[in-house]
Amino acid sequence: MGKFPTANKSFGQHFLNSPTVIKKITSPLPEGCDAIIEVGPGPAVLTPHLAEYKKPIFVIEMDERFVEILAPVVGAENIFRQDALEFDWKNFLETKKFKSIWLVSNLPYNVSVPLTLAFLRIPEITQMTLMYQKEVAQKILPNDLRNAMGSLHVLMQTQFDLSHVVYAPPGAFIPPPKVDSQVLNFKRKALPLIPLKDIDVFEVYLRLMFANRRKQLGGILRKEWGAEKTISSMQEAGLSMEIRAEALTLNQVLKLYEISSRYSLKP
Template sequence: MTDTLPPGLAALPPLREVIARHGLSAKKAFGQNFLFDANLLDKIARVPGVLAGERVYEVGPGPGGLTRALLRTGARVTAVEMDSRCLPALAELAEAAEGRLSVIEGDAMRIDEPAVLGGPAHIVANLPYNVGTALLIRWLTADPWTPWWRSLSLMFQKEVAERIVAAPNTDAYGRLAVLAQWRARPRIALSLPPRAFIPPPKVDSAVVHIVPAEAPADVPVSAVERVTAAAFGQRRKMLRASLKALPRGLEALAASGIDGARRAETLSIDEFVTLARCWTPLS
């Protein structure tokens, strides 16, 4: 917690009062579930270890609960919100933050983040469930690599979080695990039960912390995506069957030295990268 909290932030009314005054309610169309517990919000905000003055990019702040916690760390926050109902509450928060919060109305899938932020940033977000995976894939496939973002601290349905960190030979292991663990180092930082939210979702949630890693320069991310899409497209079949869906996929399989009788879920991250490397010159 920073010792330089602007007086306006310290004097803000409770989040519940702000929501009631502005007539806000979580909207299913935006995948919203509001989190009120300040202690939990502070725990989430502390996950990436943001230093005072560092940039944070937040997607879908809603009425600003997590935004308040991020500001309490001393971060400079840029928040993108497409629900216009929340903008007056966020404007009040921006005024209280004395220049440390800027709010953009728009669709996060259409934002040119490096241009908007003007430098590296941590991404911290209670992501709307309906766009969370699409945004994660967008950030993991950034080009060039290493990316513009310093870390991702993202809330997902727990089932999705487990898919991101899954190990080979498990049911949760798939395309998302390969992409995330090839280009980054993900871990589940904390879990939250449905009762923590208003309205409570039907499933548990979890915050995943992801730090970018060096990726092999000779393997395009598009190749890894194509190979894993074919391999996991029929995950119960042997690779020699599933890779028929990939043009010249069987040639790449032969060149890789990987046993075609294996199934996709048994391959390590390195083996998928080898397969993608062999397929690239054939594509």
């Protein structure tokens, strides 16, 4: 790879420098994709590979140093110089009319979760290939689900089919971070397990359930719902009051949510 500029720590920059990892991230093109958006492209490491697909491609980049590098690849008019968390998706989609966007990013680790939760809420983003700090990636897609259930995993599973793409050690970046990284792929479900219009309420429910995921779930819910409704809800879901949230299955989490919604039990 070519020489990189000095990384800006305030943007959490670590420039990918591994041809193997780059190839894994940028191929293949998802079926039915009608546009590509790259968040935080930096010095155009992934961008030329994505541009080879000859699809409309747009980039969201805060660092003005990279505009001259990116412009010949995607066109100056397709560069959005702003914070991805503040990107106006509504205006962009009303203007461009895309229906199936592939979003690709070596995410800044300090805002990777807020960005992921923002992308989840855009139904036109039908596929994502995203780089995370490995510790965060394991919260989204644990290698071992035994006693590993958490709110981020459940939330993403309701909207996407998740899969591992590749691990990236510190040496795959310039400068090398102090942690390992992992790339995940997200393919939006044709039929989400929770309607997207209800995702805000569901997220609040998950925060209640998993705030103390190693404590007995019955005790946590009793403080919010009262003893009688908690006991009846847990019994209907076939759950012991002593079970810990981390030991639940996805189906059990969804079942208890359905029961709580029917009883109008608000977190």
